[in-house]
Amino acid sequence: MSATPILTPTPGSFEAISIPFSTLSALKKTDDSSLQSVVRAYDAATNVQNTVGMIRALNNGVRVCHSLGLKTAT
Numbered sequence: 001m002s003a004t005p006i007l008t009p010t011p012g013s014f015e016a017i018s019i020p021f022s023t024l025s026a027l028k029k030t031d032d033s034s035l036q037s038v039v040r041a042y043d044a045a046t047n048v049q050n051t052v053g054m055i056r057a058l059n060n061g062v063r064v065c066h067s068l069g070l071k072t073a074t
Contacts, residue, residue: 004055017054027061034064 004017024042027035038061045053062072 004058006052006055015051015055017051017058019058032064032068035061035068038064 019042024039028039030036038057041057041060042054045051045057065072
């Protein structure tokens with residue numbers, strides 16, 4: 001997982017956001033409610049195809065991981 005800037009879309013552009021299912025599954029199984037909240041926010045954003053929401057959820061996940069002393073791709 002790594003932090004991603006939120007970009008303003010331009011005509012004809014698109015963004016692809018992805019994270020391995022194994023990462024989401026591992027975060028969901030933790031006892032940490034903040035990490036579980038990240039997964040819920042990401043899932044909610046993907047259900048409505050909200051790219052900005054997905055990026056925000058992942059960026060929040062990076063912040064949560066860092067606050068817990070966990071390393072991320074950033």
